[in-house]
Amino acid sequence: MGKTFKKPEALTDAHTHYCPGCTHGVIHRLVAEVIDELGIRGRTVGIAPVGCAVLAYNYFNCDFQEAAHGRAPAMATGIKRVRPDLMVFTYQGDGDLASIGMGEIIHAANRGEKFTTIFVNNAVYGMTGGQMAPTTMPGQRTTTSPMGRNVADVGMPVQMAELLSTLKTPGYITRQSVIKPRYITRAKKAIKRAFEYQMAGKCFSMVEVVSTCPTNWGMTPVEAVKWAEDTLLSYYQLGEFKTPEQEG
Amino acid sequence: MGKKILMKGNEAIGEAAIRAGCLNYFAYPITPQSEVAEYLSKRMPEVGGVFLQGESEVAVGYMLFGASAAGARVFTTSSSPGVSLMSEAISYIAGAQCPCVFVNIIRGGPGLGGILPSQGDYFQSVKGGGHGDYRMLVMAPASVQEAVEMMMMAFPLAEKYRNPVMILGDGLIGQMMEPVEFPDDLRTEPTDKDAWATNGMETRGSDKRNLVKSLYLDPEMLNNHNLHLKAKYDQMRREEVRYEPFNLDGDYRMLVISYGTMSRVCKTAVENLKAEGLEVGMIRPQTLFPFPEEEIREAAGKESCKSVISIEMSMGQMVEDVERCVRGRRPVTWYGKCGGEVPTPEEIMQVIKERIDG
């Protein structure tokens, strides 16, 4: 009998440190499957963020660099400029990419740097213990917005996919999710497409992935999925925001 | 050696990097060193190199980190406020042990300060700047020619130690034009980085992945990592001290310590005093880290020497290292100016005469 399920080559044997109900593991796996399918593991360099995925370099079985908070797109730029033949991806969370690293991601996208960004948006800071993120929903309680996010005080949540798709430079910008199996299939297709654009030397690509964080949301995994689907997905709508084929 | 040509310090620094075999440059404009970026934006495409103007010095620091971690020779140039912004990356680069070359053409500070020459970034370069226990190898040129030679030496040194190297110039070194020649024998080939660089497993024909990181959550591992870094810095102290002695043979009554542009003024002052019959010795540190500690201690200890003075374009930074070297055996004083006005030889002569016997 053949094996019906096996671990992608692009993942190590390490056990992850992620919490129960966290979707990082699923997203890691999708990226690893795409790397395997495209046969690019030997020329791929990943860049880990600061955030819950800071240890991603322990889980991906390819060359990896670890960035400072928010700076992964600048490091990816450095690699791609000196080694355009390498396949480079950044793996960043919402605090990393949409807060402290906002400048780096916008300028990398605007220069059309030919790397791929996996942007995991779960509307909260994870590693530091559940503080408010730029993507935290209005009224959402966090450890630094105990009364709920007050948009009169700190503004509305940032929609990164929409924001980056306004740039005139061609790019591939999409928002996906992995909170239910039916979303996962589409998310994987998008990740693969993003890597393919990079392989072709075509454009910058970002796949935003709407995710859950039951631990810091104070919910069970099942409640978290329901809240994400009801609340997050109505604000962070899924779909293709920009493809390099369309006019800028 | 080629023919001597007249070049502005900033342009010569850019050209020296290319001649040294570094074809990757990322930078952000800032006075008084923007000519490096202007020069290389034309020159890099001619030699098939990489030129990119980043969106900020913060980003540029990490572009260097990414590129060097991927195995490339890479450098940037900036000036004081820009180097403050790069200091975060410098800490990560030192922690992750990547070879990069940074040039700081210092301007006056703190804050926006001014755009004229200064040596106010001695502490920033030599003692830290960024967080954590790290050191950079810091070289301070006193002429455009020396800036060229130090630039060319910087890349193999950065690779030898897998550590950032800084060339610490000042606005005058950057803006001044002097004759230069580019020594062919300082051109070096990049070292083999397959053992650690994230240059792609296929590139190095290996099935073992490489990681470039500075995170060590385990206290014992972090301590060991820091001990390893310290061993490198200790090796620099043993092997990389560079300095220029001046007028140390006779019975000098005072020892002057000065570096960079300031040291040229001091040298003229020492020569003029000698003509007047007053003997003053001088040591010009060419490396600020490692610092010529033993050489200064020994020179200060000479019987004829009654006092030591650190002369710098800052409010007294290097003087702390000089005091550390002299260990209280001679009085150590400081003289300097900030703001951009470089003290004249006449001014220095006056100060030396006033303090000659301690």
Add this chain to the structure above:
Amino acid sequence: MQHEVMFAGFGGQGILMIGKILAHAALEEGREVAWIPSYGPEMRGGTAYCLVAISDRPIGSPIIKNPRHLVAMNRPSLEKFAAKVKPGGIILINSSLAPDKSGRPDVDELAVPVTDIAKDLGSVRAANIVALGAFVARSGIVSFESIQAAVKEEFAEKQKLIPLEMEALEKGRQAAAK
């Protein structure tokens, strides 16, 4: 012997350029040279100056408070710098744009209407080269052949201008001889 020459005038008068040409000529003669500009906001439309040091020995301090010679291309730079020139030096005044007296009896003063001479040649922009020709002729700091060669090299990519610039140098020399 070390000579220092200060060139000063409005930004846009080609002050830095003639300093560079002189430094080049001296370098070709095998001398030690340093060219030190004023930089920053001063370059943007205000006064500009540069210093050229020429010596037979390595140049020590590039910081020169009292230059041996001054080429003042306008009134503000004459007023600002004339008092700094060492006794016995040369002060060349662009008398088209400045009074023809520096008030320094202890220097070799030379007033040449370089802007008017350049206008007569058909290009006011050549005024700096007229001044350079006059200064070199008067000071003998480098040979006239060296300065001609250095001007040609400076304009190597603008060949069309070379006859004009050569004439400007020559007019400067003639004015200095008078």
